[in-house]
Amino acid sequence: NAGVTQTPKFQVLKTGQSMTLQCAQDMNHNSMYWYRQDPGMGLRLIYYSASEGTTDKGEVPNGYNVSRLNKREFSLRLESAAPSQTSVYFCASSEMGQGYEQYFGPGTRLTVT
Amino acid sequence: GDSVTQMEGPVTLSEEAFLTINCTYTATGYPSLFWYVQYPGEGLQLLLKATKADDKGSNKGFEATYRKETTSFHLEKGSVQVSDSAVYFCARFGRGNTPLVFGKGTRLSVIA
Numbered sequence: 038n039a040g041v042t043q044t045p046k047f048q049v050l051k052t053g054q055s056m057t058l059q060c061a062q063d064m065n066h067n068s069m070y071w072y073r074q075d076p077g078m079g080l081r082l083i084y085y086s087a088s089e090g091t092t093d094k095g096e097v098p099n100g101y102n103v104s105r106l107n108k109r110e111f112s113l114r115l116e117s118a119a120p121s122q123t124s125v126y127f128c129a130s131s132e133m134g135q136g137y138e139q140y141f142g143p144g145t146r147l148t149v150t
Numbered sequence: 151g152d153s154v155t156q157m158e159g160p161v162t163l164s165e166e167a168f169l170t171i172n173c174t175y176t177a178t179g180y181p182s183l184f185w186y187v188q189y190p191g192e193g194l195q196l197l198l199k200a201t202k203a204d205d206k207g208s209n210k211g212f213e214a215t216y217r218k219e220t221t222s223f224h225l226e227k228g229s230v231q232v233s234d235s236a237v238y239f240c241a242r243f244g245r246g247n248t249p250l251v252f253g254k255g256t257r258l259s260v261i262a
Binding site for chain 1: 194201243249250
């Protein structure tokens, strides 16, 4: 089992460029999540998908879009990157409901210049 | 709203010292509580969890007890090692099935 995989690991973008971060899980989990991690801010939820076919905004959704492509895959798109989106992005997955732990991918380090 | 507050770091300890990292949560319902650990350059991984009041989660020598009366879930370890150097995150579920809410993390450095 690979668990949660993310691509790419590193990316540098210029302001205004677009890109899609890919995430896949092989644990047959219903729920998937995108977080960003910034120094001193902990992890903040961008979007999540409680189950295939649904997506919901988290704490910081502005400037991002998501697609739940199928049960395994959940992508995050930056349409027009801004320096404020420089961060480390983590994807996670879990079963639905209280008590189920979230499994995290290794992260994508994004720099926007 | 739902939130988690944990002690700010960084925390620097000598090897074999006792560790406590404080965590309190907002008292909306009875959420499951978690401690995650992040080693340098890696994603987060679950350290331990507790799903109801008075439960004690434990793993790798770390422990935390779900205290409903003080809305706390403090992380403790009796004797830290250099390999415990990492960032530790306390987290709770939101209401219903909303995702985990994380504290801001506490960086621990253990020196030999």
